[in-house]
Amino acid sequence: MGRTVLVTGVSRHVGSRLVHRLNDEPGVDRVIGIDVVPPRSDLGRAEFVRADIRNPIIAKVIGAAEVDTVVHLSVNSAGPGSGGASAKELNVIGTMQLLAACQKAPSLRRLIVKSTTTVYGASAKDPALFTEAMEPVVPPRAGFAKDAIEVETYVRGFARRRADVGVCVLRFANFIAPDVDSPFTRLFTLPVIPTVLGHDARLQFVHFEDALEVLRRAVVGDHHGVFNVAGEGVLLLSQAARRAGRPTLPVPGPTVSTLGGLARRIGAFHLSGEIVQYLTHGRAVDTTRLSRVFGYVPRMSTAEAFDDFLAARGRGPITPDRVGAAADRAFDLVRSVTRFVPSPRLAVPAGLRGNADD
Amino acid sequence: MTDARVIPLDPDGRRGPKRPLPLAEVAEPAQADGGGLRRLDRAAARSFAFLRRRLVGDYQVDDFGFDPDLTDAVLMAPFRPLYSSWFRVQTRGLEHVPDVGGALLVSNHSGTLPLDGIMTSLALHDHHPAHRHVRALGADLLFGTPFLGSLARKSGATLACVPDAERLLRDGEIVGVWPEGYKGLGKPFGERYKLQRFGRGGFVTAALRAGAPIIPTAIVGAEEIYPVIGNLSGVARALGLPYLPITPTFPWLGPLGLIPLPSKWIIEFGKPIRTDEYPAGAADDPMLVFDLADQVREAIQQALYRLLMQRRSVFT
Numbered sequence: 106m107g108r109t110v111l112v113t114g115v116s117r118h119v120g121s122r123l124v125h126r127l128n129d130e131p132g133v134d135r136v137i138g139i140d141v142v143p144p145r146s147d148l149g150r151a152e153f154v155r156a157d158i159r160n161p162i163i164a165k166v167i168g169a170a171e172v173d174t175v176v177h178l179s180v181n182s183a184g185p186g187s188g189g190a191s192a193k194e195l196n197v198i199g200t201m202q203l204l205a206a207c208q209k210a211p212s213l214r215r216l217i218v219k220s221t222t223t224v225y226g227a228s229a230k231d232p233a234l235f236t237e238a239m240e241p242v243v244p245p246r247a248g249f250a251k252d253a254i255e256v257e258t259y260v261r262g263f264a265r266r267r268a269d270v271g272v273c274v275l276r277f278a279n280f281i282a283p284d285v286d287s288p289f290t291r292l293f294t295l296p297v298i299p300t301v302l303g304h305d306a307r308l309q310f311v312h313f314e315d316a317l318e319v320l321r322r323a324v325v326g327d328h329h330g331v332f333n334v335a336g337e338g339v340l341l342l343s344q345a346a347r348r349a350g351r352p353t354l355p356v357p358g359p360t361v362s363t364l365g366g367l368a369r370r371i372g373a374f375h376l377s378g379e380i381v382q383y384l385t386h387g388r389a390v391d392t393t394r395l396s397r398v399f400g401y402v403p404r405m406s407t408a409e410a411f412d413d414f415l416a417a418r419g420r421g422p423i424t425p426d427r428v429g430a431a432a433d434r435a436f437d438l439v440r441s442v443t444r445f446v447p448s449p450r451l452a453v454p455a456g457l458r459g460n461a462d463d
Numbered sequence: 464m465t466d467a468r469v470i471p472l473d474p475d476g477r478r479g480p481k482r483p484l485p486l487a488e489v490a491e492p493a494q495a496d497g498g499g500l501r502r503l504d505r506a507a508a509r510s511f512a513f514l515r516r517r518l519v520g521d522y523q524v525d526d527f528g529f530d531p532d533l534t535d536a537v538l539m540a541p542f543r544p545l546y547s548s549w550f551r552v553q554t555r556g557l558e559h560v561p562d563v564g565g566a567l568l569v570s571n572h573s574g575t576l577p578l579d580g581i582m583t584s585l586a587l588h589d590h591h592p593a594h595r596h597v598r599a600l601g602a603d604l605l606f607g608t609p610f611l612g613s614l615a616r617k618s619g620a621t622l623a624c625v626p627d628a629e630r631l632l633r634d635g636e637i638v639g640v641w642p643e644g645y646k647g648l649g650k651p652f653g654e655r656y657k658l659q660r661f662g663r664g665g666f667v668t669a670a671l672r673a674g675a676p677i678i679p680t681a682i683v684g685a686e687e688i689y690p691v692i693g694n695l696s697g698v699a700r701a702l703g704l705p706y707l708p709i710t711p712t713f714p715w716l717g718p719l720g721l722i723p724l725p726s727k728w729i730i731e732f733g734k735p736i737r738t739d740e741y742p743a744g745a746a747d748d749p750m751l752v753f754d755l756a757d758q759v760r761e762a763i764q765q766a767l768y769r770l771l772m773q774r775r776s777v778f779t
Binding site: 229230236301304307345358425428429433440443 | 503504507508511514515517518519520521522523524525526527528530603604606607608609610612613616617621622624626627630
């Protein structure tokens with residue numbers, strides 16, 4: 106008999122995309138999606154239950170369908186405009202209720218929780234790469250990161266009480282892909298990218314397709330434990346901005362939060378405290394454990410994932426092509442001057458410059 | 464990316480070992496038969512190729528944020544005259560630093576500003592046959608400081624902590640550590656060449672875990688560049704600095720007081736101390752860690768005394 110999988114937060118992008126992957130999975134008999142709002146796209150053969158995970162009805166759904174695998178995807182950062190308190194309510198209280206229902210479900214065998222690498226915080230005292238065993242040096246005190254830490258704490262408690270359930274916590278770096286909308290994709294499509302003066306953070310992304318593949322493998326496999334999921338390598342914020350072809354605006358550190366609040370008020374852009382910390386100090390994680398246990402290395406590195414995003418969503422006005430052409434023109438200009446400077450060495454033979462057209 | 468225009472650079476490889484600039488991707492060596500391209504053009508081409516790479520973000524940084532392209536072409540450049548003409552650095556025992564594989568350089572620290580670290584980097588990058596980059600371990604204060612922190616990361620430095628040191632050593636990097644930290648850097652002139660306490664010996668733990676040799680390194684000359692005769696500790700505390708030194712020229716001469724005295728430097732790389740012969744779990748034996756740290760400290764102290772005896776004067 107195949108698996109019966111329950112996916113929370115199915116109306117969001119990750120949820121609906123994962124459901125489609127699971128629909129194609131031969132080992133999965135039944136997929137039940139649950140969310141408070143109806144999905145925007147068709148879920149295929151999957152069933153949709155409109156319910157709040159904070160409602161006891163969730164226990165009935167799990168019990169009636171004899172769900173053996175729960176994929177908890179509805180731990181999310183607050184979107185622009187929505188308050189932090191309601192996000193916390195959804196994330197933390199929702200997880201507690203879901204875990205309470207799971208604990209009473211004898212059919213349950215696996216629990217997969219989507220978490221985030223922001224649980225490691227971001228500070229000047231951080232090691233270059235965080236492994237799963239490391240604690241944050243400066244623990245995040247608010248926002249999504251704090252929620253995720255609390256969620257993970259409850260998940261650990263659940264794993265202790267239900268030792269027969271394989272629990273898999275996936276700490277994802279920021280998703281990036283042409284079809285992803287996140288604070289980071291919005292950051293890199295702004296006309297001018299704000300940076301923190303004097304700092305150049307190391308950023309790490311995971312391509313959305315790679316993230317989905319890791320989630321799929323977590324569902325069908327039997328790995329348990331905590332795993333960092335990120336594309337190989339890092340990009341510096343300055344480097345990413347240049348690849349995006351957009352100018353940067355360095356903002357003095359102490360004023361970033363104020364400006365971020367201002368931008369949020371006019372609805373332009375949401376820079377939460379944890380994102381400001383991340384853009385200041387950067388963060389990168391070690392993914393050795395993922396490749397060793399899952400046998401899967403994200404197909405796209407951080408830089409490749411970012412370039413894939415840029416290729417689809419467009420670069421700014423300072424594109425590599427234009428910069429290259431300008432550099433060539435400037436070089437020609439310099440050469441047209443230097444050619445009249447007497448040289449102690451041999452003159453330049455004609456045609457030496459390859460495809461130069463002067 | 465647009466097609467790079469073919470600009471022959473350094474066709475005969477005569478740039479020498481001093482500045483191995485990674486220009487190959489622009490230079491297209493296969494086309495580079497133009498031995499006659501003038502020096503001026505070559506310098507210009509090199510600069511433009513570099514600028515272009517920087518402007519389009521077409522360069523690699525490693526997980527630690529190390530940017531070799533920037534380090535080789537820009538960050539090291541201003542210190543080269545200081546190395547060769549001002550301090551006239553003499554190196555000894557370069558053969559003790561391996562051509563490949565990890566090793567931990569442990570060195571004395573002095574001179575108010577960490578010029579000793581920069582000079583050690585230059586010594587190994589420009590004068591070691593394998594042109595090795597030194598991956599320095601620095602204090603968290605450095606990485607929290609705007610500009611300096613990000614420049615330090617780009618130059619290959621990372622936070623002085625066991626996981627980072629171990630990771631770099633396992634990756635086969637040369638790691639530089641100055642275990643005296645600020646105690647060594649900011650110590651008064653009267654205590655010159657007296658090694659301060661060696662922290663908690665975390666560097667030994669990292670070397671043991673990675674099985675990398677420890678190379679005790681002694682630097683003579685750095686103590687005299689800014690002779691510290693006093694410390695404005697109150698002001699330093701208010702500014703969040705570890706110390707604010709008074710030297711014969713600072714702060715009296717303002718920015719001119721930042722010019723270091725032209726002492727003659729010797730950097731001696733000592734005989735490596737092997738760490739791969741200990742049983743597994745040795746890194747968790749605090750007694751062994753302290754013993755090894757003491758052994759390294761003693762080796763550096765002895766080398767310092769020996770070099771000081773040989774030195775004729777501070778400036779020659």
